[in-house]
Protein backbone atom coordinates (compact mmCIF):
# COMPACT_ATOMS: atom_id res chain seq x y z
CA UNK A 1 0.00 0.00 0.00
CA UNK A 2 1.27 3.48 -0.89
CA UNK A 3 -0.21 5.58 1.95
CA UNK A 4 -1.41 9.17 1.56
CA UNK A 5 1.26 10.25 4.03
CA UNK A 6 3.94 8.71 6.21
CA UNK A 7 6.87 9.72 8.40
CA UNK A 8 10.54 9.39 7.51
CA UNK A 9 12.76 8.39 10.44
CA UNK A 10 16.53 8.60 9.85
CA UNK A 11 19.41 7.00 11.75
CA UNK A 12 20.18 10.46 13.16
CA UNK A 13 16.61 10.64 14.56
CA UNK A 14 17.05 7.23 16.20
CA UNK A 15 20.41 8.23 17.68
CA UNK A 16 18.90 11.44 19.04
CA UNK A 17 16.10 9.49 20.78
CA UNK A 18 18.48 6.82 22.13
CA UNK A 19 20.80 9.49 23.51
CA UNK A 20 17.87 11.04 25.37
CA UNK A 21 16.72 7.64 26.67
CA UNK A 22 20.19 7.17 28.18
CA UNK A 23 20.27 10.68 29.66
CA UNK A 24 19.17 11.84 33.13
CA UNK A 25 15.85 13.26 31.96
CA UNK A 26 12.89 11.63 30.22
CA UNK A 27 10.62 14.53 31.16
CA UNK A 28 11.18 18.20 32.05
CA UNK A 29 14.81 18.20 30.95
CA UNK A 30 16.81 20.32 28.51
CA UNK A 31 15.60 18.94 25.16
CA UNK A 32 12.03 20.34 25.19
CA UNK A 33 13.36 23.93 25.67
CA UNK A 34 15.94 23.27 22.95
CA UNK A 35 13.19 22.15 20.54
CA UNK A 36 11.15 25.22 21.55
CA UNK A 37 14.04 27.57 20.74
CA UNK A 38 14.66 25.82 17.42
CA UNK A 39 11.01 26.19 16.38
CA UNK A 40 11.00 29.86 17.50
CA UNK A 41 14.00 30.47 15.25
CA UNK A 42 12.52 28.50 12.34
CA UNK A 43 9.21 30.41 12.36
CA UNK A 44 10.65 33.77 13.40
CA UNK A 45 8.60 34.14 16.60
CA UNK A 46 9.44 35.00 20.21
CA UNK A 47 7.80 32.33 22.39
CA UNK A 48 7.12 28.63 21.83
CA UNK A 49 5.52 26.07 24.18
CA UNK A 50 5.67 22.37 23.35
CA UNK A 51 2.63 20.21 24.17
CA UNK A 52 1.70 16.53 23.87
CA UNK A 53 -0.49 17.24 20.79
CA UNK A 54 -1.85 20.04 18.64
CA UNK A 55 -5.24 19.19 20.12
CA UNK A 56 -3.94 20.12 23.59
CA UNK A 57 -2.26 23.19 22.12
CA UNK A 58 -5.55 24.40 20.58
CA UNK A 59 -7.35 23.75 23.90
CA UNK A 60 -4.77 25.81 25.82
CA UNK A 61 -4.79 28.52 23.13
CA UNK A 62 -8.55 28.99 23.59
CA UNK A 63 -8.26 29.05 27.40
CA UNK A 64 -5.35 31.51 27.30
CA UNK A 65 -7.49 33.88 25.21
CA UNK A 66 -10.23 33.64 27.83
CA UNK A 67 -12.70 31.46 25.92
CA UNK A 68 -15.39 30.13 28.25
CA UNK A 69 -19.09 29.37 28.58
CA UNK A 70 -21.23 31.90 26.71
CA UNK A 71 -18.46 32.66 24.20
CA UNK A 72 -18.45 31.78 20.51
CA UNK A 73 -15.55 30.45 18.46
CA UNK A 74 -15.60 30.22 14.67
CA UNK A 75 -13.42 27.96 12.58
CA UNK A 76 -13.29 26.32 9.15
CA UNK A 77 -15.54 23.29 8.55
CA UNK A 78 -12.91 21.83 6.21
CA UNK A 79 -10.57 20.64 8.96
CA UNK A 80 -9.91 17.91 11.46
CA UNK A 81 -12.42 17.92 14.34
CA UNK A 82 -9.78 19.19 16.79
CA UNK A 83 -10.05 22.70 15.27
CA UNK A 84 -13.62 22.91 16.63
CA UNK A 85 -13.45 20.63 19.67
CA UNK A 86 -11.00 22.97 21.42
CA UNK A 87 -13.77 25.55 21.87
CA UNK A 88 -16.18 22.90 23.16
CA UNK A 89 -13.64 21.86 25.84
CA UNK A 90 -13.92 25.43 27.15
CA UNK A 91 -17.71 25.35 27.21
CA UNK A 92 -18.02 27.73 24.24
CA UNK A 93 -20.29 27.48 21.20
CA UNK A 94 -18.76 26.59 17.83
CA UNK A 95 -19.82 27.92 14.44
CA UNK A 96 -18.24 27.56 11.01
CA UNK A 97 -17.28 30.04 8.30
CA UNK A 98 -17.68 28.75 4.74
CA UNK A 99 -14.61 28.14 2.59
CA UNK A 100 -13.22 29.23 -0.75
CA UNK A 101 -13.69 26.26 -3.14
CA UNK A 102 -10.45 27.04 -5.00
CA UNK A 103 -8.18 26.79 -1.93
CA UNK A 104 -10.17 24.96 0.78
CA UNK A 105 -9.34 27.83 3.16
CA UNK A 106 -11.74 30.03 5.15
CA UNK A 107 -13.38 32.54 2.79
CA UNK A 108 -12.69 36.13 3.81
CA UNK A 109 -15.84 37.24 1.98
CA UNK A 110 -17.96 34.76 3.94
CA UNK A 111 -16.24 35.78 7.18
CA UNK A 112 -16.98 39.45 6.56
CA UNK A 113 -20.64 38.76 5.70
CA UNK A 114 -21.13 36.48 8.71
CA UNK A 115 -19.59 39.05 11.07
CA UNK A 116 -21.86 41.81 9.76
CA UNK A 117 -24.88 39.55 10.21
CA UNK A 118 -23.93 38.36 13.70
CA UNK A 119 -23.10 41.85 14.90
CA UNK A 120 -26.80 42.67 14.45
CA UNK A 121 -27.93 39.64 16.44
CA UNK A 122 -25.23 40.17 19.09
CA UNK A 123 -23.62 36.80 18.34
CA UNK A 124 -20.07 37.80 17.49
CA UNK A 125 -17.26 35.32 18.18
CA UNK A 126 -14.53 35.95 20.75
CA UNK A 127 -11.96 33.95 18.76
CA UNK A 128 -11.64 32.71 15.21
CA UNK A 129 -9.44 29.78 14.18
CA UNK A 130 -8.46 29.84 10.49
CA UNK A 131 -6.96 26.53 9.30
CA UNK A 132 -4.14 26.54 6.73
CA UNK A 133 -5.63 23.81 4.55
CA UNK A 134 -3.16 21.37 2.98
CA UNK A 135 -0.29 23.70 3.97
CA UNK A 136 -1.36 26.93 2.27
CA UNK A 137 -1.65 29.87 4.66
CA UNK A 138 -5.03 31.56 4.77
CA UNK A 139 -5.04 35.21 3.68
CA UNK A 140 -4.11 36.26 7.22
CA UNK A 141 -3.72 39.98 6.53
CA UNK A 142 -7.25 40.16 5.13
CA UNK A 143 -8.64 38.03 7.99
CA UNK A 144 -6.91 40.22 10.59
CA UNK A 145 -8.26 43.39 8.96
CA UNK A 146 -11.81 42.03 8.96
CA UNK A 147 -11.58 40.93 12.64
CA UNK A 148 -9.81 44.00 14.00
CA UNK A 149 -12.84 46.36 14.31
CA UNK A 150 -14.65 43.71 16.38
CA UNK A 151 -11.68 42.99 18.68
CA UNK A 152 -11.78 39.32 17.74
CA UNK A 153 -8.66 37.31 18.67
CA UNK A 154 -7.08 34.93 16.15
CA UNK A 155 -5.55 31.45 16.55
CA UNK A 156 -3.94 30.01 13.40
CA UNK A 157 -4.36 26.24 13.17
CA UNK A 158 -1.15 25.66 11.22
CA UNK A 159 -1.08 21.91 11.84
CA UNK A 160 -0.49 21.46 8.07
CA UNK A 161 1.73 24.44 7.45
CA UNK A 162 5.06 24.18 9.31
CA UNK A 163 7.71 25.28 6.80
CA UNK A 164 5.26 27.36 4.76
CA UNK A 165 5.34 31.14 4.33
CA UNK A 166 2.84 33.95 3.77
CA UNK A 167 3.92 37.24 2.19
CA UNK A 168 7.55 36.40 2.81
CA UNK A 169 7.14 35.59 6.54
CA UNK A 170 7.18 32.06 7.92
CA UNK A 171 3.83 30.65 9.01
CA UNK A 172 4.04 30.93 12.81
CA UNK A 173 5.57 34.42 12.87
CA UNK A 174 2.14 35.51 14.24
CA UNK A 175 2.21 38.79 12.36
CA UNK A 176 -1.59 38.65 11.95
CA UNK A 177 -2.60 36.42 14.87
CA UNK A 178 -2.32 36.02 18.63
CA UNK A 179 -1.24 32.38 18.64
CA UNK A 180 -0.21 29.82 16.01
CA UNK A 181 -0.51 26.07 16.65
CA UNK A 182 1.51 23.32 14.93
CA UNK A 183 1.14 19.52 15.02
CA UNK A 184 3.93 16.95 15.04
CA UNK A 185 1.70 13.92 14.43
CA UNK A 186 3.47 11.39 12.13
CA UNK A 187 1.46 12.38 9.03
CA UNK A 188 2.35 16.08 9.43
CA UNK A 189 5.41 18.00 8.17
CA UNK A 190 7.81 16.73 10.87
CA UNK A 191 7.02 14.39 13.73
CA UNK A 192 7.65 13.88 17.44
CA UNK A 193 5.33 10.80 17.36
CA UNK A 194 2.55 12.70 19.12
CA UNK A 195 3.14 16.36 19.81
CA UNK A 196 2.32 19.96 19.05
CA UNK A 197 3.20 23.48 20.07
CA UNK A 198 1.89 27.01 20.57
CA UNK A 199 3.71 30.02 19.19
CA UNK A 200 3.15 33.66 20.20
CA UNK A 201 4.95 37.00 20.32
CA UNK A 202 2.93 38.19 23.35
CA UNK A 203 4.83 37.66 26.62
CA UNK A 204 1.87 37.74 29.09
CA UNK A 205 -0.02 35.37 26.78
CA UNK A 206 3.00 33.06 26.72
CA UNK A 207 3.11 33.00 30.55
CA UNK A 208 -0.59 32.14 30.66
CA UNK A 209 -0.07 29.34 28.10
CA UNK A 210 2.80 27.89 30.16
CA UNK A 211 0.69 27.99 33.35
CA UNK A 212 -2.30 26.34 31.70
CA UNK A 213 -0.38 23.43 30.16
CA UNK A 214 1.49 22.67 33.40
CA UNK A 215 -1.21 22.25 36.15
CA UNK A 216 -1.51 26.03 36.60
CA UNK A 217 1.80 25.89 38.46
CA UNK A 218 4.61 28.43 38.31
CA UNK A 219 8.05 28.18 39.93
CA UNK A 220 9.05 31.72 38.98
CA UNK A 221 9.46 34.09 41.95
CA UNK A 222 8.41 37.12 39.98
CA UNK A 223 5.08 35.47 39.10
CA UNK A 224 4.08 34.44 42.65
CA UNK A 225 0.80 35.80 43.97
CA UNK A 226 1.77 35.38 47.66
CA UNK A 227 5.11 36.24 49.23
CA UNK A 228 7.30 33.24 49.92
CA UNK A 229 11.01 32.78 50.31
CA UNK A 230 11.24 29.00 50.81
CA UNK A 231 13.53 27.58 48.13
CA UNK A 232 11.08 24.72 47.44
CA UNK A 233 8.08 26.97 46.97
CA UNK A 234 5.91 26.67 43.89
CA UNK A 235 2.46 28.02 43.33
CA UNK A 236 -0.71 26.70 41.69
CA UNK A 237 -2.60 29.75 40.49
CA UNK A 238 -5.35 28.23 38.36
CA UNK A 239 -6.70 24.84 37.27
CA UNK A 240 -4.37 23.71 34.49
CA UNK A 241 -3.51 20.45 32.78
CA UNK A 242 -0.53 18.21 32.23
CA UNK A 243 -0.08 18.68 28.49
CA UNK A 244 3.73 18.45 28.57
CA UNK A 245 5.81 16.93 25.79
CA UNK A 246 8.37 14.31 26.86
CA UNK A 247 12.12 14.63 26.30
CA UNK A 248 11.96 11.57 24.03
CA UNK A 249 9.39 13.24 21.78
CA UNK A 250 11.38 16.49 21.73
CA UNK A 251 14.58 14.61 20.80
CA UNK A 252 12.79 13.15 17.78
CA UNK A 253 11.14 16.45 16.80
CA UNK A 254 14.35 18.46 17.14
CA UNK A 255 16.25 16.01 14.98
CA UNK A 256 13.44 16.00 12.38
CA UNK A 257 13.40 19.80 12.22
CA UNK A 258 16.78 19.84 10.45
CA UNK A 259 15.04 18.22 7.46
CA UNK A 260 12.08 20.61 7.26
CA UNK A 261 13.17 22.95 4.45
CA UNK A 262 14.43 20.06 2.32
CA UNK A 263 11.14 18.24 2.80
CA UNK A 264 9.05 21.30 1.90
CA UNK A 265 10.98 21.57 -1.34
CA UNK A 266 10.63 17.82 -2.11
CA UNK A 267 6.88 18.09 -1.52
CA UNK A 268 6.69 21.12 -3.86
CA UNK A 269 8.64 19.20 -6.54
CA UNK A 270 6.35 16.17 -6.18
CA UNK A 271 3.30 18.43 -6.62
CA UNK A 272 4.83 19.99 -9.77
CA UNK A 273 5.47 16.51 -11.15
CA UNK A 274 1.90 15.41 -10.34
CA UNK A 275 0.49 18.51 -12.06
CA UNK A 276 2.53 18.00 -15.22
CA UNK A 277 1.78 14.28 -15.39
CA UNK A 278 -1.98 14.75 -14.88
CA UNK A 279 -2.39 17.86 -17.05
CA UNK A 280 -4.62 16.03 -19.57
CA UNK A 281 -6.82 14.32 -16.96
CA UNK A 282 -10.15 15.71 -15.69
CA UNK A 283 -8.79 16.63 -12.27
CA UNK A 284 -8.29 20.04 -10.66
CA UNK A 285 -5.54 21.00 -8.20
CA UNK A 286 -5.96 23.52 -5.41
CA UNK A 287 -5.10 27.08 -6.38
CA UNK A 288 -2.48 29.09 -4.55
CA UNK A 289 -3.12 32.74 -3.67
CA UNK A 290 -0.36 35.30 -4.28
CA UNK A 291 2.89 35.33 -2.36
CA UNK A 292 2.55 31.92 -0.73
CA UNK A 293 5.03 29.20 0.01
CA UNK A 294 2.82 26.13 0.49
CA UNK A 295 4.24 23.37 2.68
CA UNK A 296 2.01 20.83 0.88
CA UNK A 297 1.03 18.62 3.78
CA UNK A 298 -1.61 17.14 1.45
CA UNK A 299 -2.00 16.54 -2.30
CA UNK A 300 -5.72 17.31 -2.64
CA UNK A 301 -7.34 16.94 -6.07
CA UNK A 302 -10.90 17.72 -7.11
CA UNK A 303 -12.83 15.44 -9.47
CA UNK A 304 -16.39 15.19 -10.75
CA UNK A 305 -18.56 14.21 -7.74
CA UNK A 306 -20.24 11.57 -9.95
CA UNK A 307 -17.01 9.54 -10.19
CA UNK A 308 -15.33 10.43 -6.89
CA UNK A 309 -16.41 7.28 -5.04
CA UNK A 310 -15.46 5.00 -7.95
CA UNK A 311 -12.04 6.63 -8.28
CA UNK A 312 -11.49 6.37 -4.52
CA UNK A 313 -12.41 2.65 -4.53
CA UNK A 314 -10.33 1.99 -7.66
CA UNK A 315 -7.21 3.53 -6.11
CA UNK A 316 -7.74 1.74 -2.78
CA UNK A 317 -8.26 -1.60 -4.60
CA UNK A 318 -4.95 -0.98 -6.34
CA UNK A 319 -3.08 -0.41 -3.07
CA UNK A 320 -3.05 3.36 -3.09
CA UNK A 321 -4.09 4.61 0.36
CA UNK A 322 -6.03 7.68 -0.74
CA UNK A 323 -8.07 9.62 1.82
CA UNK A 324 -10.68 12.37 1.93
CA UNK A 325 -9.64 15.48 3.89
CA UNK A 326 -12.06 16.22 5.39
CA UNK A 327 -15.64 15.28 6.16
CA UNK A 328 -16.93 18.78 7.04
CA UNK A 329 -16.99 19.00 10.83
CA UNK A 330 -20.66 20.14 10.94
CA UNK A 331 -21.59 16.76 9.39
CA UNK A 332 -20.27 14.79 12.39
CA UNK A 333 -23.09 13.38 14.52
CA UNK A 334 -21.67 15.21 17.56
CA UNK A 335 -22.18 18.56 15.80
CA UNK A 336 -25.03 17.51 13.50
CA UNK A 337 -25.70 20.92 11.94
CA UNK A 338 -27.62 21.75 8.77
CA UNK A 339 -25.12 21.43 5.89
CA UNK A 340 -27.16 23.99 3.93
CA UNK A 341 -25.33 26.81 5.75
CA UNK A 342 -22.01 25.96 4.07
CA UNK A 343 -22.61 25.41 0.34
CA UNK A 344 -18.96 25.87 -0.69
CA UNK A 345 -17.71 23.34 1.89
CA UNK A 346 -20.40 20.90 0.70
CA UNK A 347 -19.39 21.30 -2.94
CA UNK A 348 -15.68 20.97 -2.05
CA UNK A 349 -16.31 17.87 0.06
CA UNK A 350 -18.10 16.11 -2.82
CA UNK A 351 -15.08 16.52 -5.10
CA UNK A 352 -11.94 15.92 -3.06
CA UNK A 353 -9.45 13.06 -2.78
CA UNK A 354 -5.97 13.23 -1.21
CA UNK A 355 -3.27 11.46 -3.27
CA UNK A 356 -0.04 10.09 -1.73
CA UNK A 357 2.44 12.83 -0.86
CA UNK A 358 5.41 12.52 1.48
CA UNK A 359 9.16 13.14 1.19
CA UNK A 360 10.04 9.48 0.77
CA UNK A 361 7.50 8.88 -2.05
CA UNK A 362 9.65 7.57 -4.93
CA UNK A 363 9.38 8.66 -8.57
CA UNK A 364 8.36 5.07 -9.32
CA UNK A 365 5.56 5.07 -6.75
CA UNK A 366 4.36 8.44 -8.00
CA UNK A 367 4.41 7.18 -11.61
CA UNK A 368 2.30 4.17 -10.62
CA UNK A 369 -0.28 6.47 -8.95
CA UNK A 370 -0.41 8.58 -12.13
CA UNK A 371 -0.73 5.43 -14.28
CA UNK A 372 -3.69 4.28 -12.22
CA UNK A 373 -5.34 7.69 -12.64
CA UNK A 374 -4.79 7.46 -16.42
CA UNK A 375 -6.17 3.92 -16.47
CA UNK A 376 -9.25 4.96 -14.51
CA UNK A 377 -10.14 7.88 -16.77
CA UNK A 378 -9.59 5.91 -20.03
Ligand SMILES: *Cc1c(COP(=O)(O)O)cnc(C)c1O
Nearest residue numbers: 053054055080082159183185196
Ligand atom coordinates in the same frame (compact mmCIF):
# COMPACT_ATOMS: atom_id res chain seq x y z
C1 LIG B 1 -3.70 16.95 12.82
C2 LIG B 1 -4.51 18.14 13.05
C3 LIG B 1 -4.87 18.57 14.33
C4 LIG B 1 -4.60 17.77 15.57
O1 LIG B 1 -3.27 17.46 15.72
P1 LIG B 1 -2.80 16.42 16.86
O2 LIG B 1 -1.35 16.75 17.03
O3 LIG B 1 -3.02 15.06 16.25
O4 LIG B 1 -3.60 16.64 18.06
C5 LIG B 1 -5.57 19.75 14.47
N1 LIG B 1 -5.91 20.49 13.39
C6 LIG B 1 -5.60 20.10 12.15
C7 LIG B 1 -5.99 20.96 11.00
C8 LIG B 1 -4.92 18.90 11.92
O5 LIG B 1 -4.65 18.50 10.68
